[in-house]
Amino acid sequence: MWRVPWTLVARAARGPRRWGYPGKGPCTRQGSGSSVPRSGSTIFALSSGQGRCGIAVIRTSGPASGHALRSLTAPRDLPPARCACLRLLRDPCSGEPLDRALVLWFPGPQSFTAEDCAEFHVHGGPAVVSGVLQALGRVPGLRPAEAGEFTRRAFAHGKLSLTEVEGLADLIHAETEAQRRQALRQLDGELGHLCRGWAETLTKALAHVEAYIDFGEDDNLEEGVLERADSQVQELEVALGTHLRDARRGQRLRSGAHVVVAGPPNAGKSSLVNLLSRKPVSIVSSEPGTTRDVLETPVDLAGFPALLSDTAGLREGIGPVEQEGVRRARKRLEQADLILAVLDASDLASPSSCNFLDMVVSPAGAESPNGNRQRLLLVLNKSDLLPPGDPDPRLDLPPHLLLSCLTGEGLDSLLEALRKELAAVCGDPSTGPPLLTRARHQHHLQCCLDALGHYKQAKDVSLAAEALRVARGHLAHLAGGGGTEEILDIIFQDFCVGK
Ligand SMILES: Nc1nc2c(ncn2[C@@H]2O[C@H](COP(=O)(O)OP(=O)(O)OP(=O)(O)O)[C@@H](O)[C@H]2O)c(=O)[nH]1
Ligand SMILES: [K+]
Numbered sequence: 001m002w003r004v005p006w007t008l009v010a011r012a013a014r015g016p017r018r019w020g021y022p023g024k025g026p027c028t029r030q031g032s033g034s035s036v037p038r039s040g041s042t043i044f045a046l047s048s049g050q051g052r053c054g055i056a057v058i059r060t061s062g063p064a065s066g067h068a069l070r071s072l073t074a075p076r077d078l079p080p081a082r083c084a085c086l087r088l089l090r091d092p093c094s095g096e097p098l099d100r101a102l103v104l105w106f107p108g109p110q111s112f113t114a115e116d117c118a119e120f121h122v123h124g125g126p127a128v129v130s131g132v133l134q135a136l137g138r139v140p141g142l143r144p145a146e147a148g149e150f151t152r153r154a155f156a157h158g159k160l161s162l163t164e165v166e167g168l169a170d171l172i173h174a175e176t177e178a179q180r181r182q183a184l185r186q187l188d189g190e191l192g193h194l195c196r197g198w199a200e201t202l203t204k205a206l207a208h209v210e211a212y213i214d215f216g217e218d219d220n221l222e223e224g225v226l227e228r229a230d231s232q233v234q235e236l237e238v239a240l241g242t243h244l245r246d247a248r249r250g251q252r253l254r255s256g257a258h259v260v261v262a263g264p265p266n267a268g269k270s271s272l273v274n275l276l277s278r279k280p281v282s283i284v285s286s287e288p289g290t291t292r293d294v295l296e297t298p299v300d301l302a303g304f305p306a307l308l309s310d311t312a313g314l315r316e317g318i319g320p321v322e323q324e325g326v327r328r329a330r331k332r333l334e335q336a337d338l339i340l341a342v343l344d345a346s347d348l349a350s351p352s353s354c355n356f357l358d359m360v361v362s363p364a365g366a367e368s369p370n371g372n373r374q375r376l377l378l379v380l381n382k383s384d385l386l387p388p389g390d391p392d393p394r395l396d397l398p399p400h401l402l403l404s405c406l407t408g409e410g411l412d413s414l415l416e417a418l419r420k421e422l423a424a425v426c427g428d429p430s431t432g433p434p435l436l437t438r439a440r441h442q443h444h445l446q447c448c449l450d451a452l453g454h455y456k457q458a459k460d461v462s463l464a465a466e467a468l469r470v471a472r473g474h475l476a477h478l479a480g481g482g483g484t485e486e487i488l489d490i491i492f493q494d495f496c497v498g499k
């Protein structure tokens with residue numbers, strides 16, 4: 001890597017700094033110009049869910065919103081901005097009454113999209129909703145919105161950054177508490193904020209390097225300018241590296257951790273899966289070898305999203321069909337983020353129990369070659385079969401929990417233990433830095449980090465400056481500053497019509 005010539009540093013020891021930092025990083029909350037919607041059009045859509053409901057919300061956005069509101073309402077004057085008013089809605093052509101509804105007027109730019117917006121809170125019957133939608137369609141200049149078009153307009157007008165848009169999409173789809181918390185943090189702009197901070201550091205480093213290029217031979221250059229750029233880059237490398245190591249966790253929280261229930265035959269694995277998912281997913285019977293295929297079900301486990309897999313009981317010396325089941329179970333175990341190992345508490349000395357302890361439970365604590373430790377929770381089921389007064393059958397076992405799927409005893413402790421394990425697997429969205437929730441985030445951070453590597457290896461100063469520009473470009477892409485049309489399309493497709 002190139003270094004500041006010491007002679008220059010000595011010469012540059014005096015004199016004021018003659019350059020300024022650019023005021024803004026690339027990740028400002030500006031939408032990409034390429035995504036500006038077909039200008040002039042006013043869109044409308046049902047923004048609440050489909051189907052019969054108490055209240056349905058219909059929205060419009062665009063310059064004709066005020067006209068639409070006036071056309072449908074009596075009296076025809078616009079209500080005060082952002083105040084709910086009760087109005088009679090009529091079809092603008094036939095004059096036929098449609099509903100008595102609450103209407104709201106949001107003049108731009110103080111609206112969700114920054115355009116003029118109107119909202120109609122109507123009674124949720126299908127005939128009312130379709131009547132109002134048809135009436136809006138007859139107002140000149142209005143057309144039905146496409147999926148995600150309201151959010152796209154908000155983004156185009158700088159109301160939301162790209163990571164905030166993604167947070168909003170996740171919030172709409174959030175099914176568990178942890179997902180909701182993470183999406184809200186992202187919608188609040190925490191990830192974008194972090195990115196802007198990184199981009200600012202990069203801009204400063206670049207300003208230092210460019211100053212060196214411009215004034216390198218100048219007596220007035222401040223001392224150690226390149227060293228300062230170096231240390232800023234190094235600081236950034238550490239921050240990005242920490243975030244990237246966390247990357248899988250945010251994605252797991254978004255799409256669900258893989259939790260695999262495994263154990264010897266008849267331990268009660270299927271009973272546990274049914275108990276945790278609160279529905280009869282798997283067949284339970286007293287016959288060993290009941291479950292053959294891997295059965296997957298999405299569940300909310302202690303507030304975290306998980307994909308719960310029931311598997312065949314692991315044992316040797318069996319027929320070909322069960323053997324295939326055991327092969328699939330082992331394969332699924334390799335992919336698990338968390339193993340729920342189930343043993344029959346009243347049958348711990350059996351060969352299949354001992355074999356499972358040796359082959360699956362003991363190795364799980366050890367660190368794998370790639371540095372990951374596979375997480376495992378050991379559950380001793382059928383505690384109701386233990387003699388009273390002998391609550392814990394085997395103190396020499398690894399840490400474990402007692403449970404009875406039959407009586408439900410021990411379920412609360414198991415859920416608490418699951419919450420802790422899943423917080424470690426997925427990252428806890430109530431604490432710690434914002435997580436990278438998508439592969440797209442990970443990609444741009446990795447590219448940014450690679451460019452910083454090129455900076456360090458650069459043979460001359462202009463190549464080093466170029467590497468910093470590339471790195472900054474990736475951070476800008478992450479927050480949407482340089483978003484290409486295809487990426488935007490993919491992201492906005494996550495939305496329904498009306499959002
Ligand atoms: N007493 C008692 N019986 C249980 C408990 N949990 C499950 N069982 C019984 O144990 C038997 C086996 O339960 P399953 O859930 O089918 O066990 P499994 O591990 O899925 O069995 P395979 O799929 O055959 O490997 C059934 O008769 C269950 O009713 C429990 O907590 N207490
Ligand atoms: K069984």
Ligand SMILES: [Mg+2]
Nearest residue numbers: 269270290291
């Ligand atoms: Mg089973």
